[in-house]
Amino acid sequence: MSDTPWRVGDLLHGVEVGPIAHGGHWVARHDGRVIFVRHALEGEIVDVRVTGLARRHAFGDAVTITRPSADRVPEPCPVATVCGGCDFQHVRVPHQRELKRQVVAEQVRRLAGVEWEGQVEAVHPDDARWRTRMRYHRDENTTPSEWGLRQSRSHDIVALPEQGCLIAAAPLARVPANAPEGPAVMGALEGAEAVWVAPGDPRLIEVSAAHRRWSVRADGFWQVHPQAADTLVEAVLSGLHPRPGETALDLYCGVGLFAGALVDADVSVTGIEGSTTAVAQARRNVAGARFLAGDVARVLGPRDGRCRQGSPVPGRTDLVVLDPPRAGAGAAVMAQVMARAPRAVAYVACDPAALARDLATAAQGGYRVVSLRAFDLFPQTHHVECVAIVMPE
Template structure:
């Protein structure tokens, strides 16, 4: 039986970065996933989780030999026992991107058998702070709004959040809320704040829109208006950058057929529609009915775009085909085999896959490969600075 190490302090040398915002070390034959450390450092780490078996989790509580890339975190809560929102505040921004690049490359190699050098690009010169335009807070027992600690339900109250859009949380953090309620804050492209409170009353969720409602964003040479708490890229520069990559890679022929899957409010559908022209067809598929309604309203000037609400694998079964190009932006878990099979049944020449999780991307790339599609290009973006998250766009042909 494996001895339980919970609470034990280990002196260890930190190894390579791993997917999930931690690095790997090994002690007495066990893997230790260490947060708040960097590769090559020697630290004292306190075990925070041990469920038995081959691995446990720990926080680096004292740095004995530090990395040249270590910096002072701009937020005092980005530390052991603090907020779980940021993973890499203790690393300089360029090194954060190199860590993320290593993770993407490792996932592609391990899960898809692809050896590829990866570079993670900064989205703009704005820097790693003040970018997060959407934040979901939770009220603690004292009514103060905060974020949860890593792998915990414990609420860490906030006085500020350096990665949030400057000033966007001021009024929310100054109030007291119903304990346990969630407060969703969105800062839109015109600088307006939209605040919604979601609380549980007698076992049922109840939401109140306290300010705003419809957000305004600007991307792909269009103005967008939609539910402020629906899906839109969190980094202010992300939507326009990703739309430009899709426009460059799609090469949808005039009069052709394209699919935009997991379409949201139609950002990529608008790009594809411009390429296929009035005589072409774009199918936009989205499971959220409010998003479909918003998409239809925003793209009313593009009659070549038709909308379907439903699960992707069900809708595309009778979609117009053959299809020239498919764009998909699935949720974090990825598309999965059923969706991949449905896509390749349409025999697209090009598939553009927008992914917020490198492991899910690698698994799906492997599934596409089993159908004869190879990864011909890849770009990765630091769309979530200070966290372990990274956005990738892959071109499959």
């Protein structure tokens, strides 16, 4: 039960919007209660439609802007306020990066005690046509030729406007008539051409990054911004400064992106990944590394880092790369990493809150942040990618 007197669907008039919060909301207070508002900007006066209730706060969407911010722009997409794909289309692109900077700085300060004064780095393209992978949906309420995207925080489908999706690469902006049958379809860019598959289709495509060719599933994970792989590899290598003959762990290694870059720097790499399919691709992509399939925490072993007899994972390592899912690596994995006494760790994160929590754990293990970079690899959305480098005190 919520402590607020509001109900979902209520319209709140004259709400003054406060600072941005993690997750693409702005914090506002109305009638003495907190409401997290989407599609707003700090300093605006807006009318808010309540969309959700929690015990101590509510969620809502700004539906009428009475006093707009100077950083507000017209959304170029007519479904921007309902589609879950882009929640920052109403913000000037340079200010989008400033907002992401504020979120990263606040999260690492509050959760990890790290004072960060960096900037979110622009990566071209920084406004539209940047997604190289798309997933479209349809259901019993849509015609066979009508595809759409999920509504924000819902399973409902928002039909694509006539112009298609503006953040998708041009060949992926609309679903072709000869797309696979079914309730969902995946589009992936291979070179300049779109490949369309049903989810679960094992088809492989070839992509180029980090001076290599990579074989990846068309429906699998690969960085969606065309410059993301190269950008993140550069940030990891420049932070770690790998030396020939060193050893490294690549945790949550996917299809082997960072392992390949480290192998090319004459480092001996062991990669660990939960997806057996991704591990099979990694073994083909990076023949010079060793890859293990399984839950990262379990494969690493005890929290103290002691190597079990016969374990294929080294008990000590020089370098570690972590690229965990949005929830982060967690305390157990971070403890296992620190116990191996690496001279440097690169943590790649798509969620600044999860990153900050894991950096706090690293600090408890005697490791400090020596570098933190943030990249705008998800333009028109609240998402931001970070690379943190930690080393022993």
